[in-house]
Amino acid sequence: MSGLEVRELSAGYRGRTVVSAVSTTVDSGGWLGIIGPNGAGKSTLLKAIAGLVGHTGSVLVDGRPLGSLRRRERARTIGYAPQIPQLPIGLTVTDYVLLGRTPHLGPLARESAADLDVVSSVLARMDLTGLADRSLSTLSGGERQRAVLARALAQRAGVLLLDEPTTGLDIGHAQALLDLVDELRVELGTTVISTLHDLTLAGQYAERLLLLDRGEVVTEGAPAEALTPARLATHYAARTSVLRSPDGTPVIAPIR
Template sequence: MTALARGGQPPRNPPGGLAVRELTVTLDRNPVVRGVSCAVAAGGWLSLIGPNGAGKSTLIRAAAGLVPYQGAVLLDGADVRSLRARERARLFAYVPQEPVLPPDMTVEEYVLLGRTPHLGYLGSPGRHDRNVAAAALDRLDAARFAARRLARLSGGERQRVVLARALATEASVLLLDEPTSMLDVGHQQQVLELVDGLRRDGGLTVLSTLHDLTAAGQYADELVLLHEGQVAAAGPAAAVLTAALIGTVYAARVSVVTGADGRPVVAPLRPRPDTGARG
C-alpha cells in the first residue's frame, strides 16, 4: 500500500483496492484539494491527517461522489466517475462527521436505510434486506436496542448504529470522516476497534480522517498528512508522525515516542516557562 506526494511516482493501483489520482477539488473558486494521489489495498486502512482546513473531509466527500472533482477515483482499477449515484452508493459507505439521526426513528428503521441503494424506485425492504440489517446490528452488538428511538442513544451507541447502517450497505469501501469526534476516550477506542474488526474480518477497505494523531498511527496501516490541500508526507506512521513534520504543518511543539506496540505516541509540549528575572 502506498501514498505519495504530488510530483513523486504515482502509486500503482492496489489489487482490489482504492486509489485516488491527482485529485483536485475547487469549492467557491477556492482550490481545497490540489493534485492529491494516494492508494490503499483491499482490506487496508489509510487515514488522512492534517490541521483544520487541510482538505481531509473534502477528499473523503469527493471519493463518495458528493462534490465535483478533477482527477480520478479508482476502485479495483476502474474509474468510478462513470457509475450512477445508486451504483456508487453500493460500493462506498460514507459516514460523515455529524450524521443526521431522525430522533423519532428506531434503530432498526435507521439501519435499514443502508439498504436503500439496493432497492428499486419506491421499493421497500424485503426479507433479505431485513436479514442484512439484522446481521449488521448483531455484528456491532446493537441488536439489543434495535427497537429504541435514536434520540435515546448514548454517544457510543449512536456511533455503533451509524456504522451498522454503513455495514448494511454491503459496500466494499468504508469512508469515515472523523468517526470519533465528540466521543470520550473510552468510546473512541471502542469505535476504532469496531472499525478495525470490520476491515480485518469482513475485508472492508477503510479511508478515514482522524484528528487524534496517536490513534491514527495506532490503527491505520499508512497515513497521508495533508497541508493546504496537498500531501506534505505519506507512509507508515513512524515516517509521518515526527516532531519535525508535526511542528512544521501544525505549528505545534510535540514529543514523539515509541509506544509499547511499536507505534508513535504524540504528546503536546507546553512552552518552557520564562525563567528570566522580572523587573
C-alpha cells in the same frame, strides 16, 4: 473486495480550491488515515472521493471510474459516514441502521434474516443494542454518532470512508469502533480511508498516513515516518514527543 486509486484529485467550493492534485492508492483491505491541521482540506478530500463535491481528477475502484457505476452498485462499493450527519426524523436506531442494507436488496425485497443478523451484530459491537428501539431524536451526540457509524458498517461496502469517526466518542467507544473497522478490514477485505484528529489513534490503526496541509499532500507513508516531532511542529505548530506503545505504534505526547 475493492482497491481504490485517486488520480490528481482537486476539489473546492464556489470557485475556491480546497484540495489540490492529490494522488494516492489504497490496496484492497488497506487502511489509509488522512491527517492534517484544521482547515487542511481533509473532509473535502473525503467528500470528493465519495463523489459528494465537484472535483477534477479521477477516483477508480478496482480500475473502474467511480462515476461510471450505477447508483445501486456505487452504494455497494462506497460507504460514507460524514462528520456532521443529517439524520431522518422519526426512525428508530434499528430502522436507521437497516438502511445500510438497502443497496443489497432487490427492488421489492425485504430484509432477510442475514441482513437482520448483520444489523444486530453491528448494534451489539457499537453498544447500541439497549437503544435499538429508541428514536434517533432522543439520542445524545455520541449515541447519534455511533448510530451513523453503525449504518455505514452495516452497509458492508468494499470501500469505507469515515470522516472523523471518533468525534464525540469516549475512549472506550472510540476503540471499540476502530477495532470493529479493523476486523472488517482483515476479515472481509474492506478498504478503509478515514480522517482522524487524534494522531495517536491514527497511528495505531491506519497502515499508512497521508499528511495534508493547505490542501496539498505533505507526505505519505508508515505512521512512524509521518508522525515526527519536526513535522508536527511544522504543520500543526505543536510541541510533541513521539513515544511508543507496547506494540511499537506511535503515541503522540504534547509537551508543555
